[in-house]
Amino acid sequence: MSWIRWPGLVAFAVVVALLIAGVKLVAPWAIEHTIESAGSEAAGALMEVADVDISLLPLGIEVEGITVADADAPMANAVEIGRLAATVEVAPLLWRKVVVDELTGEAIRFNTPRERSGALPGATAPETGGGGEVGGAAGPAALPKLPTAKEILAREHLDTLDAAAKLKAEVAATRARWEERIATLPDADKLAAYRSRLEAVRGRAKQDPIGTAAEAKRLADEIRADAAQIRTARADLTADLQRLKEQAAAVQAAPAKDAARLKAKYAPSAGGLGNATRTLLGPGVADPIDKVLTWYRRLAPYLGGGAGAKEEEAAKPTPFGGRNIALPDREPLPDLLVRTAHLSLELDFGKLTGEIHDLTTDPPRLGRPTTFAFAGDHLKGAEAARISGILDHLDPTRPRDSAQVALEGLVLAGCTLGAGAMPVAVAAGRAGGEGHLTIAGKQLHGGGDAKLDGLKLTTEGSGEGSGIAARALSGVDHLALRVEIDGTLDDPAIRLSSDLDRLLGDAVGREARAQAAKLESRLKSAIGEQVKGPIGEATGGLGGLGDLDAGLGDRLKGLTDLSGEAGRAALPGGSKRVPGVKLPGKLKIPGF
Amino acid sequence: MLRLLAKVLKALASEQRPAQLALAFALGMVAGITPLATAHNLLVLLLVLCLRVNLSIFLVGLGLFSALGLALAPLFHHLGLALLTAPALHPFWTGLYNTVVGRLEGVNNTVVAGSLVVALIALVPVHLATIVLVRRYRDHLLAWVQKSRLAQLLKASKLWRAYQAVARVRGGGS
Numbered sequence: 028m029s030w031i032r033w034p035g036l037v038a039f040a041v042v043v044a045l046l047i048a049g050v051k052l053v054a055p056w057a058i059e060h061t062i063e064s065a066g067s068e069a070a071g072a073l074m075e076v077a078d079v080d081i082s083l084l085p086l087g088i089e090v091e092g093i094t095v096a097d098a099d100a101p102m103a104n105a106v107e108i109g110r111l112a113a114t115v116e117v118a119p120l121l122w123r124k125v126v127v128d129e130l131t132g133e134a135i136r137f138n139t140p141r142e143r144s145g146a147l148p149g150a151t152a153p154e155t156g157g158g159g160e161v162g163g164a165a166g167p168a169a170l171p172k173l174p175t176a177k178e179i180l181a182r183e184h185l186d187t188l189d190a191a192a193k194l195k196a197e198v199a200a201t202r203a204r205w206e207e208r209i210a211t212l213p214d215a216d217k218l219a220a221y222r223s224r225l226e227a228v229r230g231r232a233k234q235d236p237i238g239t240a241a242e243a244k245r246l247a248d249e250i251r252a253d254a255a256q257i258r259t260a261r262a263d264l265t266a267d268l269q270r271l272k273e274q275a276a277a278v279q280a281a282p283a284k285d286a287a288r289l290k291a292k293y294a295p296s297a298g299g300l301g302n303a304t305r306t307l308l309g310p311g312v313a314d315p316i317d318k319v320l321t322w323y324r325r326l327a328p329y330l331g332g333g334a335g336a337k338e339e340e341a342a343k344p345t346p347f348g349g350r351n352i353a354l355p356d357r358e359p360l361p362d363l364l365v366r367t368a369h370l371s372l373e374l375d376f377g378k379l380t381g382e383i384h385d386l387t388t389d390p391p392r393l394g395r396p397t398t399f400a401f402a403g404d405h406l407k408g409a410e411a412a413r414i415s416g417i418l419d420h421l422d423p424t425r426p427r428d429s430a431q432v433a434l435e436g437l438v439l440a441g442c443t444l445g446a447g448a449m450p451v452a453v454a455a456g457r458a459g460g461e462g463h464l465t466i467a468g469k470q471l472h473g474g475g476d477a478k479l480d481g482l483k484l485t486t487e488g489s490g491e492g493s494g495i496a497a498r499a500l501s502g503v504d505h506l507a508l509r510v511e512i513d514g515t516l517d518d519p520a521i522r523l524s525s526d527l528d529r530l531l532g533d534a535v536g537r538e539a540r541a542q543a544a545k546l547e548s549r550l551k552s553a554i555g556e557q558v559k560g561p562i563g564e565a566t567g568g569l570g571g572l573g574d575l576d577a578g579l580g581d582r583l584k585g586l587t588d589l590s591g592e593a594g595r596a597a598l599p600g601g602s603k604r605v606p607g608v609k610l611p612g613k614l615k616i617p618g619f
Numbered sequence: 620m621l622r623l624l625a626k627v628l629k630a631l632a633s634e635q636r637p638a639q640l641a642l643a644f645a646l647g648m649v650a651g652i653t654p655l656a657t658a659h660n661l662l663v664l665l666l667v668l669c670l671r672v673n674l675s676i677f678l679v680g681l682g683l684f685s686a687l688g689l690a691l692a693p694l695f696h697h698l699g700l701a702l703l704t705a706p707a708l709h710p711f712w713t714g715l716y717n718t719v720v721g722r723l724e725g726v727n728n729t730v731v732a733g734s735l736v737v738a739l740i741a742l743v744p745v746h747l748a749t750i751v752l753v754r755r756y757r758d759h760l761l762a763w764v765q766k767s768r769l770a771q772l773l774k775a776s777k778l779w780r781a782y783q784a785v786a787r788v789r790g791g792g793s
Contacts, residue, residue, distance in 0.1 A: 029671060030639075030670055030671050031669060031670065031671065032668070032669055032670060032671045033669075035667070035668030035669045035670070036668065036669045038668050039664065039665050039668045039669060042664070042668075118719060121719055121722040121723055122722050348692055348696065348730050349692075349695070349696040349699060349700075349728050349729035349730030349731070349733075350696075350700075350728070350729055351725075351727050351728050351729075352700070352703040352704065352712075352727045352728075352729065353727075354703075354712055354713050354716040354717075354727050355713055356717065357713070357717040358717075
């Protein structure tokens, strides 16, 4: 009896064939489902696949009609791929590794329209934060519509009013203080009393000349002491008046200062025309950069590195019970590796073809960084374009990715620069330049220079500055643009500069200066009108203080005159005094 | 169950070599004692289908040892763990793990490794022991069994007659 049972061999072949047929039938559905669910999760928007087919010899997979919706604009596809075909190495599959030897991607397009929304169920409104802020500030180009002086004064506070109010209060306080102090000084009553005493002394002079001379001297001393008191007070009052007059002068000058301040704030200036570059050229430069960074942020977790993957694999539950022991791989392979991808990108300006090498989810295990390079010549919208770069995640703690871009002869005709009040249409022109971007961890560093030649620009806006800008732009036939990128991945800063600022600045600056002068004049007039009352009230109080000074002067004069009379009465025969002269009998009267 | 029992009794009473029956039982032991969905069991299936071994005996062996394997799984885990983590055996396991067969087999699993080692060690002894047992059965018990009430009942059943008819058409064998 033979040991071999041939029908059994056939049965085994049938079993194996059934298994293969099952795989062939089920695998496309499973792969399609996996791609759609994993892709949607990664993209944050709906990812759909039209068809999946697998081949067994050689093992390969072909996916058609891949669309990835834009999470920020669900009615558009961020990426659309006509066809992806991959040949998969069989042996690594036994290691549970997917190694794609060669991947071909055709008809890869960006920003294509969708018929239905690609938003995921329950997805929140797209967040635009983290996008590049061009120049760090938004602002209209050229000359904005100026507010009237009345509108400005309605929303602005004037320093003049504060100063006038302060002066008014100061004058009132000073006046009150002086009125109080003057009330304590010798007044007309006291002067009258001195005069009565002097008349009495004179009346007794013939009977008692010696005694009355001494009394007249005492009287003269008292009067002079009072006069000195008033003199000191008057000097103090003069100082106060001087201080208040200086304050009043400052208040009088305050309206002009207010006008200058408000002019600086509201009037257009040539310096403010730096906005022109970022308003006109910003969207065209910042939007693509922002898109690239958004995709980078989404895909970065998959470019990282699988530190600890081996341990995680060992820790996974097994279908047989027990546990898996982590044994070393003799030839370490990442979980997913695309050795070479040949891709064809259909961009607005033409088709770029290129390759990506060593695209993997676990670069440290592979030991090589991912590199990519795309190029296209004689394109429909450009003479040439080159994009290349390295995604270096060999050290997952210090990833460093970089890319270089070069464009030649990019056709600009038909483009619209800027928006809002002053869109600028490009009737003709070409652009060329180079740029680079490095992302080290989350830190961005990049820049580039571009030249725009053969320009023919026309403005379409109706804003106040459009006419001026149109005249300036009509003479612009070439531009140099410089882009600088820094900041972080979450908060990128994109700075633009070009000689557009200077060109527009020269033209618009003159107009700006004229408008500024006009505004300043209007402001001065309006402010003057507004502060006239308060200033008048504040400075008017100074006159009252002058009256006090005059009153003190009268008192001083009365006392001085009376003290002279008293001094003379103290002399024998009522002779005129000679100040500082020694009198007979060693009598000396100081001050006389 | 009755049908399987009848088939087993018939196989034991047939002219099939004891080695063929014993090989079926031993292969059943390998497939039963180790986790079923492992690569080596595809080889076992190939051998069972292609070699002229008795399928009924194989199924009996598979059933018996599956139950045994389930009961002994913790033991296999500890044995596998000891073997896989033994420093002296590390190069062997690493080498095996880095082969297609090793990956397909999942040898780094403690239960797979432990049960497979036990199955491979037991394969030849079980085979030889089964040969001896079949011979002894045929020499000492076959006549008694055939006369027993159980055998008479089985032979009298419609099932047995139908089976005999099919077996005759096939020309006997398994």
